Amino acid sequence: MPWPWRKPNRPNPSAPRAEPPLFHPEFLRKLDRVQLVVPRPTALREGAQRARGALAPYGFEVHGFRPYTWGDDLRYLDWNAYARTDELLLRVFRAERESATYLLLDTSASMDVSVRSGVSAFSFSRQLIASLAYICLRRHEPVMIGLLGGGASSCRRSPVWRHRRQALEAARFVEAVRPSGRVDLRLALESFLSQPLVPGVSIVLSDFYYPVEEVSRALALLAARRLAVVALQILPRSHFEWDWPSGVLTVRDAETNEERTLAWDSATRARYREVLVHHQAELRDSCHRHGFYYVHVDPDAGLDSCLFGALVHAGIVG
Numbered sequence: 001m002p003w004p005w006r007k008p009n010r011p012n013p014s015a016p017r018a019e020p021p022l023f024h025p026e027f028l029r030k031l032d033r034v035q036l037v038v039p040r041p042t043a044l045r046e047g048a049q050r051a052r053g054a055l056a057p058y059g060f061e062v063h064g065f066r067p068y069t070w071g072d073d074l075r076y077l078d079w080n081a082y083a084r085t086d087e088l089l090l091r092v093f094r095a096e097r098e099s100a101t102y103l104l105l106d107t108s109a110s111m112d113v114s115v116r117s118g119v120s121a122f123s124f125s126r127q128l129i130a131s132l133a134y135i136c137l138r139r140h141e142p143v144m145i146g147l148l149g150g151g152a153s154s155c156r157r158s159p160v161w162r163h164r165r166q167a168l169e170a171a172r173f174v175e176a177v178r179p180s181g182r183v184d185l186r187l188a189l190e191s192f193l194s195q196p197l198v199p200g201v202s203i204v205l206s207d208f209y210y211p212v213e214e215v216s217r218a219l220a221l222l223a224a225r226r227l228a229v230v231a232l233q234i235l236p237r238s239h240f241e242w243d244w245p246s247g248v249l250t251v252r253d254a255e256t257n258e259e260r261t262l263a264w265d266s267a268t269r270a271r272y273r274e275v276l277v278h279h280q281a282e283l284r285d286s287c288h289r290h291g292f293y294y295v296h297v298d299p300d301a302g303l304d305s306c307l308f309g310a311l312v313h314a315g316i317v318g
Contacts, residue, residue, distance in 0.1 A: 023130070023131075023134070023171065027131075027303075027304075028134070030304070030307075030308065031131060031134050031135055031138070031307075032138060034135060034307070034308070034312075034317050034318065035135060035139060035317070035318065036101060036132070036135060036136060036141075036201065036316065036317060037315060037316070037317065037318035038201050038228055038230060038293065038315070038316055039228065040099045040199070040200050040201045040228050041099065041199035041200065041226045041227075041228070064091075064092050065078060065081065065089040065090065065091060065092060066089070066090055066092055067087070067088065067089060067090070068088035068089065068090050072090050073090075076090050076091045077089070077090060077091075078090070078091050098142060098198055099141070099142075099198065099199060099200040099201070100141070100142040100143065100144060100160065100197065100198050100199075100200035100201075101132070101133075101136045101141060101142070101143050101144075101200055101201050101203065102143075102144050102145075102146060102192075102197070102200060102201065102202040102203070102227065103129045103132055103133060103143065103144070103145045103146070103203050103205070104145075104146040104148055104155075104189070104192065104202060104203065104204045104205065105125055105126070105129055105145070105146070105147055105148060105174065105177075105205050105206075106148050106149065106183055106185070106204070106205060106206035106207065106208075107122075107147050107148060107149030107150065107177055107178075107179045107180070107183065108148075108149055108179060108180075108181065108182055108183040108206075108207075108254075108255060109179050109180050109181055109182070109254045109255045110179075110207055110209050110254045110255055111125065111179045111206070111207055111234065112178075112179040112254065113236070113239075113254070115236045115238060115299040115300050119299070121207070121234050121236060121299045122178075122179045124234065124299040124303065125205045125234050125299075126174040126175060126177070127303055128205065128232075128297070128303060128306060128307070129145060129170075129174050129205060130167075130170060130171040130174055130175070131303065131307060132203065133145065133161070133167060133170035133171070134164075134167040134170070134171075135317070137161055137162070137163060137164050137166055137167045137170065138164045138167070140162055140163060140164065141162075142160050142161070142162050142198070142200075143160070143161045143162075143170060144157060144158055144159070144160050144161070144197075145157075145158040145170060145173055145174060146158070146192045147174075147177050148183050148185065148188040148189070148192070148206075149179070149180070149181065149183045149188065150180075154188060154191050155188045155189070155191040155192040156177075157192060157195070158170070158173050181255060182255040182256070185206070185210055185214060185215060185218040186214065186217055186218040186221065189218050189219075189221050189222060190221060193221060193222070193225055197225060197227070199225075199226035199227060200227060200228070201227065201228045201230065202222045202227040202228065202229055202230065203230040203232060203316075204219065204222075204229070204230065204231050204232065205232045205234055205297075206231075206232075206233065206234065207233065207234050207235055208231070208233050208235075208283055212279070212282045212283050212286050213286075215231075215283060215286070216286045216287075216290060219231060219287070219290070219292055220290065223290070223291070223292070228293075229287075229290075229291075229292040229293065230292070230293040230295070230316060231283075231287050231292055231293065231294050231295070232295050232297050233280065233283065233294070233295070233296050233297060234297050234299060235280065235296060235297070235298065236298060236299050236300045237298045237300050237301070238300050239276070240273050240276060240277070241269075241273065242269065242272070244264055245264075246264055246265045246266070247263075247264060248261060248262070248263055248264070249261070249262055249263075249264045280296065284296075293314060293315070293316060294314075295310055295311060295314045295316065296310070297310060298310070
């Protein structure tokens with residue numbers, strides 16, 4: 001289902017819009033109390049034996065002990081056991097397993113629409129991604145951000161961050177990007193997946209103004225790489241009830257700048273809402289049918305409502 005006509009001409013496209021800072025101390029304290037709870041596949045860290053329950057000479061969970069042999073790391077000697085038994089015993093650990101979170105942002109121009117708060121939907125999405133990255137990094141869970149765009153079939157990948165102190169780097173990475181052009185979702189995700197990834201959770205933020213079949217095929221690429229898939233549709237509630245005055249309007253495609261003139265009245269408004277509601281329902285049903293998470297995120301409601309309301313209710317954050 002094509003979605004060519006997305007928003008009207010703005011009276012002053014160059015007018016600045018208020019964009020609040022990504023983090024405030026009070027807001028960070030709220031983030032400190034939550035975590036991602038999406039079930040995720042795991043993989044052994046690099047260098048560990050790829051077998052379930054494999055033993056490793058380092059880790060967090062102590063599995064048992066074995067006699068010390070020449071060349072073993074002295075840091076893992078159990079001196080308490082030595083005091084009791086007069087034997088040198090080495091602690092043996094369960095192999096550490098790793099799961100990453102991949103935050104993928106659609107940077108197409110259609111995301112750059114204003115909401116009631118005066119902040120664009122894209123700016124809201126950047127704040128949401130920075131918040132999710134912080135939630136993961138404060139628990140030292142690996143995070144990578146992918147910017148879908150910058151070319152219809154390209155994706156810009158961030159480094160893999162692992163530590164809380166890198167949360168600011170993640171915020172700066174998304175803060176610098178601006179939406180533009182069109183994005184081929186499937187090709188952009190193929191670009192993202194072109195390099196090796198450990199299993200984990202992929203969270204895709206987009207307005208998903210694409211045919212539902214196309215979205216399903218694109219998200220299936222993530223699932224095929226052992227990634228749990230979460231689709232966050234960034235769609236303001238205000239877009240279901242455009243308050244444009246009745247009459248003849250000129251609307252402009254946000255991605256191609258093509259213009260079209262249409263007669264806007266109560267019947268057109270009702271038909272527009274019907275199509276949008278149907279597309280949203282079809283996308284939600286398709287995600288559930290394929291085993292993907294789907295959440296409608298309303299930027300009009302604000303970041304707090306999304307993180308501590310919609311995402312909690314959907315079982316993404318807890």
